[in-house]
Amino acid sequence: MPKIKNPLSLIKKDHNKVKSLFERYDKSKYEKKKSLSEEISKELSIHMRTEEELFYPRLEGISGESDSLISEAKQEHDKTKERLEAIKISGDEETLDMRIKEMEDGVLHHIQEEENKIFPLAEEKLKDQFPELSEKISSFKKAGS
Numbered sequence: 001m002p003k004i005k006n007p008l009s010l011i012k013k014d015h016n017k018v019k020s021l022f023e024r025y026d027k028s029k030y031e032k033k034k035s036l037s038e039e040i041s042k043e044l045s046i047h048m049r050t051e052e053e054l055f056y057p058r059l060e061g062i063s064g065e066s067d068s069l070i071s072e073a074k075q076e077h078d079k080t081k082e083r084l085e086a087i088k089i090s091g092d093e094e095t096l097d098m099r100i101k102e103m104e105d106g107v108l109h110h111i112q113e114e115e116n117k118i119f120p121l122a123e124e125k126l127k128d129q130f131p132e133l134s135e136k137i138s139s140f141k142k143a144g145s
């Protein structure tokens, strides 16, 4: 049976991966936390670039509602990028924990908004582009990792 190409499931896979990294972080010791924070940073960076370059532009300018959702999502990405910079220079465990937690809260909120509001919009407006968008997302991620 041919695999159904759905770009939203690729995006959701990334979301789930990041969520599980945050969970592992909570259970880890400091040395491991440091490497997990780097892994989280790498995952989020490539994920955000994928969405900003390939996914969001297709939802811009198609209806009033989608523009405001996308601009909110982009602001949340910008906030996450600032937090990623701060995380890189966290000098001790307590600071790292605090910054990771703050970022996790923001990212979880963002994921929820995206899956509950942006995904249904994409289902409605971009369905005919799904196979091609899936291909693009897959190769973008391969090139970036």
Ligand SMILES: [Fe+2]
Residues within 6 Å of the ligand: 011, 015, 047, 051, 111, 114
């Ligand atoms: Fe996302």
